[in-house]
Amino acid sequence: MTSTFLKTTAGMNSASIQREVYLKAASGFFDRASAQAEAGDFQAAGSLILKALDQERRAGVVGPQVLQLIKPRS
Numbered sequence: 001m002t003s004t005f006l007k008t009t010a011g012m013n014s015a016s017i018q019r020e021v022y023l024k025a026a027s028g029f030f031d032r033a034s035a036q037a038e039a040g041d042f043q044a045a046g047s048l049i050l051k052a053l054d055q056e057r058r059a060g061v062v063g064p065q066v067l068q069l070i071k072p073r074s
Contacts, residue, residue, distance in 0.1 A: 015063040022059035026052040 029052030037045035 019059045019062045022055045022062065026055035026059065028052075029055060 029048045033045045033048035033052065036042075036048060
């Protein structure tokens with residue numbers, strides 16, 4: 001029982017760490033996009049924004065995935 005709890009807690013910590021990594025990467029991409037936009041390179045800025053949004057999306061789906069846990073009644 002304790003072993004299972006420790007594995008679950010370690011998994012949650014790992015997920016939160018990974019989420020922070022993705023969010024920091026997204027922030028970096030947004031900062032670089034802002035600098036590119038100020039320099040007038042809108043194509044590069046747009047590309048960096050898309051990369052940042054991808055990192056935010058990844059941060060949102062980190063962690064255990066539970067699918068079809070509740071089955072509808074037929």
